[in-house]
Amino acid sequence: MTEQFDVIIVGAGLSGVGAAFHLQKRCPDRSVAILEAREAIGGTWDLFRYPGIRSDSDMHTLGYDFRPWTQAKAIADGPSIREYIHDTAREYGIEQRIRFGHRVKSAAWSTEEAAWTVEVEHDGVARQLRCNFLYMCSGYYDYGKGHAPTFAGSEQFDGRIVHPQFWPTDLYYAGKKVVVIGSGATAVTLVPEMAKQAAHVTMLQRSPTYVVSRPVEDGLANRLRSLLPARAAYGITRWKNVLFGMLFYKLARRRPARTRERLLGMVRDHLGPDYDIETHFTPRYNPWDQRLCLVPDADLFDAIKRGSASVVTDTIETFTPNGIRLASGKEIAADIVVTATGLELALMGGATLSVDGEPVRMSDALQYKGMMFSDVPNLAFTFGYTNASWTLKADLVARYVCRLLNAMRRKDLRQVTPRIGAAALTPQPFADFSSGYIQRALAHLPRQGDRRPWRLNQNYALDVLALRFGSIEDEMVFSNPAPRRESRAA
């Protein structure tokens, strides 16, 4: 007998646990199972174990809309976030719905059956489960491999090369010379943290990223929490941070030159007039063409000022037995090299999809409201904002899925499919973002349209209007192509 559920959620990370909460609350009569490939809750916040792992968003927006973040630190370390997800799963009885060690390999939709048949691998054995609605909360990157460009001569290096996605538990770096290759959030996190123990840490970047220092603690949030009930304080801080983030983003897009000057000015204030900001902290792109990198309490700048860390902007020519030789001819000595070179993007957790026997090619599909795909019935996915916290979108998608499921129940219809209507539409790339992991994957990603509801809003306020209060009928077809057996007999 194939086990059957109303909804299968794939992934027990931040999004999957949140999705299960919303389903339990808003669609309490639906059966829900969560399939998780790994043996742990938490996704990203369990997988990544490198020194200093932390959020670069504030937890008042990276936390769930239904569960206040009550710790003093707004920028939280990885273990605290993992605990928050785990506590949420425990508190709301979500844990027992999770099937650990269940990797989804493929899912096939049958219109006749109004069901997804989900192929799963568990303990090396293939098995099938079925559901009416498939809810992908599988994140956005490949858990099995990070982005690891090949560097000439790396085989002759006498030290150790590690990727942050697979941090070795036996890596001792106290007193060692470390080079961190990269300039993104991971490098900016690792460098000041490793500099506390290493002999020296060099951040080696090909080109700089915008970095901005923010306090680890949000003074207003902590004051509000001492005056108001946790939920009220959280709500106010959340909206304050959402609005500040949106305002800053808008300003950056409208006035890039001014924003750039302001951001570089802040770095200059930290590092002083003699530091070469032009070479090491002035990106070639405009603010918010890529995600900004957070420097909590100026930790990176302090490490540079102390002399325990430094930044080198150059190109790698080759690894040598003792380190790395650069295009400029300079050589950096290293005992350990950390390749903070990024993620490999992967949608749908690497699973393949088909609809009535036809394979779904992601690159042919158009995303619908940032949570479904054209012509793919009864499937939602979670993909957070590029310019704001992931969970802001994840919560909205979860509420929208509940609205859809409840509408299907009211209408007594079993299938819901986004279909492109008659109005003209020009497909565009999925994301207007120049970050490497997006650019590398663009050809495999779905596209977006140039009009609603096919345009991807990178804007929480617009999405609140569209997903919480907007119509669920726009270019969405509710249908019952294969009537249930009971109604056929009637």
Ligand SMILES: Cc1cc2nc3c(=O)[nH]c(=O)nc-3n(C[C@H](O)[C@H](O)[C@H](O)COP(=O)(O)OP(=O)(O)OC[C@H]3O[C@@H](n4cnc5c(N)ncnc54)[C@H](O)[C@@H]3O)c2cc1C
């Ligand atoms: C180092 C790092 C720091 C980050 N910091 C921030 C931040 O500060 N702010 C922010 O907004 N975003 C941040 N992000 C993005 C981050 O991934 C999201 O914030 C959030 O954790 C995503 O949650 P998720 O549950 O959607 O995905 P994930 O955390 O990736 O969880 C997905 C889960 O699905 C499981 N899964 C995947 N494929 C399958 C499959 N085929 N079958 C079964 N299970 C599967 C995985 O094992 C995993 O448990 C960060 C990402 C990284 C890598």
